[in-house]
Amino acid sequence: MPSKKVLTIFLLSFFIHFCITLQAQNKSKEEMDKLYLNKKEFNIVKDMNEDFTSISHYVILGINQTKQNIAAGNYNSYFNYQLVDYNSTSYKPGYFIGYRNDGFYKEKIRYSLGLILSKVVSGTAYSNANNLPPFISEFTHFKAEDAFINLSITPLLKQLVFTSENAGFKFLFVGGPTFDIKLSRNSAANIAYNPYHKIFVSGKIGIEFENHSYYSLFLHYKHGLSSITIAPIKTTIYNFEMGILIKPSDLF
Amino acid sequence: MRFRTTLFLSIGLFFITFFPGCKKNDTASTISVSYQMLANKTWYLDYKKAGTKTKTYIGQPTYVINFLKNLTTSDSDGMTGTYTVELINNELQIHVQAKTPKENSIEYIYTIESIGVKNLILSHVLNTDSTTLYFSTK
Numbered sequence: 001m002p003s004k005k006v007l008t009i010f011l012l013s014f015f016i017h018f019c020i021t022l023q024a025q026n027k028s029k030e031e032m033d034k035l036y037l038n039k040k041e042f043n044i045v046k047d048m049n050e051d052f053t054s055i056s057h058y059v060i061l062g063i064n065q066t067k068q069n070i071a072a073g074n075y076n077s078y079f080n081y082q083l084v085d086y087n088s089t090s091y092k093p094g095y096f097i098g099y100r101n102d103g104f105y106k107e108k109i110r111y112s113l114g115l116i117l118s119k120v121v122s123g124t125a126y127s128n129a130n131n132l133p134p135f136i137s138e139f140t141h142f143k144a145e146d147a148f149i150n151l152s153i154t155p156l157l158k159q160l161v162f163t164s165e166n167a168g169f170k171f172l173f174v175g176g177p178t179f180d181i182k183l184s185r186n187s188a189a190n191i192a193y194n195p196y197h198k199i200f201v202s203g204k205i206g207i208e209f210e211n212h213s214y215y216s217l218f219l220h221y222k223h224g225l226s227s228i229t230i231a232p233i234k235t236t237i238y239n240f241e242m243g244i245l246i247k248p249s250d251l252f
Numbered sequence: 253m254r255f256r257t258t259l260f261l262s263i264g265l266f267f268i269t270f271f272p273g274c275k276k277n278d279t280a281s282t283i284s285v286s287y288q289m290l291a292n293k294t295w296y297l298d299y300k301k302a303g304t305k306t307k308t309y310i311g312q313p314t315y316v317i318n319f320l321k322n323l324t325t326s327d328s329d330g331m332t333g334t335y336t337v338e339l340i341n342n343e344l345q346i347h348v349q350a351k352t353p354k355e356n357s358i359e360y361i362y363t364i365e366s367i368g369v370k371n372l373i374l375s376h377v378l379n380t381d382s383t384t385l386y387f388s389t390k
Contacts, residue, residue: 134299135298
């Protein structure tokens with residue numbers, strides 16, 4: 001289970017950010033400029049901020065399908081887990097919700113920046129097994145976690161593939177890194193050795209269908225670039241995400 | 253403005269997530285998982301290995317031991333008593349304090365070589381001879 005403190009802070013921060021955004025939208029342009037220029041300590045950010053234009057805000061939500069491949073290597077523990085009970089090569093479903101900023105960098109490059117809270121349930125495919133014939137066949141000393149709660153930071157570049165001026169829709173190709181922060185705690189079996197990294201890095205590619213800027217539908221594939229476990233255990237995670245992007249103003 | 257807020261929020265959350273989760277209780281969790289796997293089961297001796305000799309008991313009357321959730325134990329030799337799981341010098345052990353059918357007190361220690369939901373490998377040393385016992389739940 002994730003730390004209640006972290007979840008509370010995340011939800012509170014998201015709410016505060018949302019309120020600030022709404023408040024900013026109610027101010028006149030002059031007021032906003034004045035406020036903006038007064039913050040001299042944020043000059044670097046200000047310069048960066050000027051490069052990012054046409055920003056849209058979206059609520060992002062959907063389902064994911066996840067699998068992990070585990071090579072336990074020479075990891076040893078007091079426990080044995082028979083693979084007949086734990087091995088699963090299938091993808092398993094989870095879900096996610098979050099916030100995404102879409103816009104242009106230097107008026108040319110389409111980008112997005114997402115903060116996504118996801119519940120990941122995963123199939124666990126073990127690529128090697130221990131044997132102790134004739135007593136135990138095919139077991140592992142490492143029981144992989146099959147459920148996580150992650151906070152993902154996802155900066156993506158977007159490339160327009162096809163647009164229809166008449167119909168008003170666009171197809172886009174997206175790609176970029178994803179930084180997943182593991183919020184959930186380990187199960188009792190993994191507390192002692194604590195084999196999981198706190199942050200996982202993945203690469204993400206996908207396609208998005210944007211309809212009149214009202215909403216977007218997307219399909220993303222995420223491939224783990226680093227092991228989510230520490231040596232000698234190597235665990236690679238694979239994930240498909242399907243979902244929708246909606247403007248908060250259309251929801252509330 | 254909006255980008256700045258999102259940027260700071262991202263950086264803030266990045267650091268906040270590192271504050272919790274620093275406490276560890278390795279021994280307690282190892283023992284807790286061991287109890288979960290061991291307790292409320294009847295364990296049947298399948299193999300006994302002493303030195304280079306291995307004897308099988310599969311398909312034959314065999315030694316049976318129960319470990320219950322209330323930390324009591326009984327076996328097919330008629331011994332009854334209590335047990336605890338302990339982690340001492342990186343050795344996971346079962347300490348049994350029991351009474352024989354003739355009410356004589358006996359205390360013995362098994363070292364857990366490996367434990368699973370359905371399999372248990374114990375070893376114990378008697379007069380410098382080490383014996384490994386392979387149990388299953390059937």
